Amino acid sequence: MPKSITRTYSRYSRDAAALLGALIREARNERKFTVQELADRAGISRGLLQRIEKGNLKCEIGAVFEVATIVGVKLFDTDESALTKYLRQTKEKLALLPKSVRKKSKAVHDDF
């Protein structure tokens, strides 16, 4: 990323990532996987998995989701079929909405 961006994260985001990491670690221990084994299964490095388990926010979401999936940590509290179904519904719903958000151009002042 150019221009050296220093990101700030909300407490909620940090907690969510920390929780997800803790759940992954818990599930990994329950399944008797070592860090190395799980990393291998997920196709990532050991170091990355350790960062994920610590709740590091600067990891790619695909790696995190993949690890979570392997050890059985459910995202969205739904199983796969329900997830797919809900995904389709959501996309259909979006297709019906206006394609772009348009601000009331003049003097509506819904900022109060």
Next chain:
Amino acid sequence: MPKSITRTYSRYSRDAAALLGALIREARNERKFTVQELADRAGISRGLLQRIEKGNLKCEIGAVFEVATIVGVKLFDTDESALTKYLRQTKEKLALLPKSVRKKSKAVHDDF
């Protein structure tokens, strides 16, 4: 990412990211935010937000969580207090577990 890693993602991971992106877009439209506005609030670029909404798996999880938080998409279907509470419990639980996973050294072969 050195050595040109080509990651493969499970269907569940792809669906989860796609759903999260769709939920974000839906919430953004409901709150009448333009892509640019939400990106500015989250401190990310417009292009990154567009990729997040499309469910791109190669975004950093911090950016995705931050955007989700801003528009009110709840991760883990719990509110902030419940999240924090559960996080503490999970960490306490982990502290009680063995610090390392140890394979039965000989011929257990629970790999199947």
Next chain:
DNA sequence: CTCTTATGAGCTATATGAAGACCATTTTTT
């Protein structure tokens, strides 16, 4: 219709996330 603006896609430069080493510590096995 015209005008305005949001969106989507493509491009480049660069900051940085990830891999793959290494080593120290901790934990479990023998």
Next chain:
DNA sequence: AAAAAATGGTCTTCATATAGCTCATAAGAG
């Protein structure tokens, strides 16, 4: 006790995700 394995750091190298533009299209407002 020793040995072996898992974990958790640090460091360097490098592929790439990101920011920050463009431009084209789409779509709402007047």
